[in-house]
Amino acid sequence: MVPEAERRRRRPTRQGQVLSETLIVETALRMLHEHGSAGLTARRLGTALGADPSTVYRYFAGLDGLTRAIGEELMGRALDTWAATGDWRADLRALGLAIHASYLAHPQAAVLTASRVTGRPREIEVDETILGILRGAGFTDTDAVAVYHAFIDLALAFAALDAGALALKDEARERDEQMWTSTYARLPGTTxxxxxxxxxxxxxxMNRSAYPTVLGTLLDGAAARLAGAHRRGRTGQGRSRGSGAGRADAEDAERVRSLS
Amino acid sequence: MVPEAERRRRRPTRQGQVLSETLIVETALRMLHEHGSAGLTARRLGTALGADPSTVYRYFAGLDGLTRAIGEELMGRALDTWAATGDWRADLRALGLAIHASYLAHPQAAVLTASRVTGRPREIEVDETILGILRGAGFTDTDAVAVYHAFIDLALAFAALDAGALALKDEARERDEQMWTSTYARLPGTTxxxxxxxxxxxxxxMNRSAYPTVLGTLLDGAAARLAGAHRRGRTGQGRSRGSGAGRADAEDAERVRSLS
DNA sequence: TCCTTATGCCAACGCTGTAGACGTTAAGCC
DNA sequence: GGCTTAACGTCTACAGCGTTGGCATAAGGA
Known part of the structure; x- marks a missing residue:
């Protein structure tokens, strides 16, 4: 396995294709669309590429490595469709929706990747952007990190959840969506x-995503905290109850963490 | 395949085990713990049960059916560890954390099930409970449903996300967690x-779950909306900007939905 | 005690991811 | 232009997967 940057000899496949990481990632995305999230197999990918299945292993560390590259690609696409305006609230909202939309544009791929952290360049770029928006808006570093944490995990978590629903094949999805008019609507009022x-x-x-709503609530909470901080800055007064991200939450988070 | 309730003839396995849905689910949970989220295979499950692999198919509609049953089990366990106090905010918080914790107690299982809706009894019970808390607290039906939607999807989305991180095998998880001290901490301030x-x-x-924080923010938003509704009820005044779940969000949600 | 059929077992099919050896051919140098 | 070298595509093989259909058997109602 050789990193993409160091590839010199680009030798065409028996069927004439010249391979590259991006070609493989794009082909994989197309296959996921056509055959569903379980339809990405080395053999199928091989035939789609006009190459031997095992060739993929020269470009990625197993199918898992390919999966991470796909995630990175989706994150990059989100960033490309987004532009800053200077209004932190609007910018964060747009960025969140862009990430969510980018993943949901390829639900079968999103299912595989949305809950993985890759640490690759475009992902880091997104993180830097978010932190920049928040610190530029006047959040303290502590608050900026807290909001960033909530923001990015919320986007990824909902991307994964909603993608899961979309990734079901049509028939199964229809059945799932009709559950609210069949199963639930028929429960008797007595029980x-x-x-x-x-x-x-x-x-x-229930068949729509709750993400926009929750994102709005999160940004409201952040705005309140920002306003509170300014007020405290002027009056020197202690922090108010407010945003619900106080001591108790930190303890909860710790408790949750040590669960495993 | 025969539904559990109608099973009459309980014939022991060649190795003496008497099978049942719950025995299989529990064994599957144990296997997921021991072998990771990809370690649940029909053949392994068979040997663990002291039975032929194909026997499982007499109890569940494929491994997928088994997976849904596992999800239902986790949801049930969450409900069992929870008790109402009458304070809607505390109750919702506790229930949300209980669901999250129940899934995270079996991360490898949660990864497989958290983004699936089963529509089975214990899951419906949870939904009824949440709606009851909200309507009992004085939310209008519209608001209750909106908060319920956000609440349950948030819990499941974060359960899936955080479970994904925990489900990595120790070595991989440690590498992931150290990314914040290795990769990120070493980025130069210039770039x-x-x-x-x-x-x-x-x-x-970043190695803690953001769920408690976000849940707190969500409940804050809900409380604000409840207070606003009461105020409107007294003064007859129109709704204020407030919780960010107004018209614009509904439009976003629709846009997002039609993405697929 | 007999009959029915639920239920566990077996064998087989067509897949899967991936490792390792192999041979071809492009790139770099003279 | 020709040579050398190793990068890269291909081939083969393995162990394991989910799932199905047929078969034997024993459980439970009569």
């Missing part, structure tokens, strides 16, 4: 009063 | 000023 009372609302809402 | 400036804070924070 499930609250579901029964809200069934139409549920059917209308 | 990545914001990451460089916050590197210690990042290293301290």
């Amino acid at each position: 499930h009063p609250h579901i029964a009372a809200t069934a139409p609302l549920l059917a209308e809402r | 990545h000023p914001h990451i460089a400036a916050t590197a210690p804070l990042l290293a301290e924070r």
Whole structure:
């Protein structure tokens, strides 16, 4: 296995294809679209590329390495469709939606990659951008990191969740989506009063992503914290209850972490 | 395949095991712990059960059916460790953390199931409980459904994301966790000023789950909306900007949905 | 005790990811 | 232009996978 940058001899395949990392990644994305998230196999990828299956292993450390490269590509695409305006709130919202949308444009790929951290260049670029927006907006470093953490994990988590729903093959997805009008809407009010009372609302809402809503709430919370910090800065007063990211949450986070 | 409730003839395995859905689910959970999230195979499960691999197919519709049953089991366990107090905010927080914790107690299983909706009894029970808490707290049906949607998807999304990190085998996880002290902390301030400036804070924070923080923010937003609704109820005034779940978000959600 | 059929077992099919040896051919140098 | 060298595509093989259909058998109702 040789890193892409050091490749010198580009020798065509028996069928005439000249391979490269990006060609393989793009072919893999197309295959994921056509054959579903379980349809990315070395052999199929080989035939699609006009090359022997094992050739892929000269470019990536197993299919897992290819998967990480795909994630990096999706992150890069998100960044490319986004442009800063200077309004931190609008910029973060747009960036979050861009990441989410970029992954959901390839749900079958997103399922495989959204919960992996690659640490590759474009991903780092996104992180740097987010931190820059927050620090530029006047957040303290501590707050900026806290909001960044919540922001990026929220985007990835919802990308993975929503991609999972979209990645189901049509038939299965239809069945899943109809669950709110079939299973849930038919529960009797005697045993499930609250579901029964809200069934139409549920059917209308549950097949959409909750991400935009939650993202809005998160940014509201961040804005409140920013305002609070400014107020404290002027008055020298202690922090208010506010955003719910205080001591108790840190303890929860620690507890959660040590669960494994 | 016969539903568990109608099973009459319980015939022991050649090795003496008497099978049942719950025995299989529990064995599968144990195997996931021992062999990782890719370690649940029909053949291995068979040997672990002291039975032929194909026997599992008499109890579940393929490994996929087994997977859904595992998800249902985890959801049930979350509900069992939780008790209502009457304080809607505390109750929701505790329930969210319980779901998150239940999945993270079996990260390898959570990876497989957290983004699947099963529509099975214990899952419905959780949904009914959440809606009950919200409607009991005085939310309108519309608001209750909106908060419910955000709440449950948030819990599942973070369960999946955090489980993904925990499910990596020790060696890989350690490498992942050290990325914040190795890769990120070493980026030069000239190219990545914001990451460089916050590197210690990042290293301290990024290996914990952001879920408790985000959950807190979500509940804060919900509380604000509840207070706003009450105020509107008294004064008859229109809704304020507030929680960020207004018209614009609904449009975003629709846009996102039609992406596929 | 007998009959039915649920249920466990077996064998087989067509896949999978990946390792290692092999041979061809492009690149770099003179 | 010709030579050398090793990068890179190809071939072969292995061990394992999910799943299915047929078969034997024993459990439970009569």
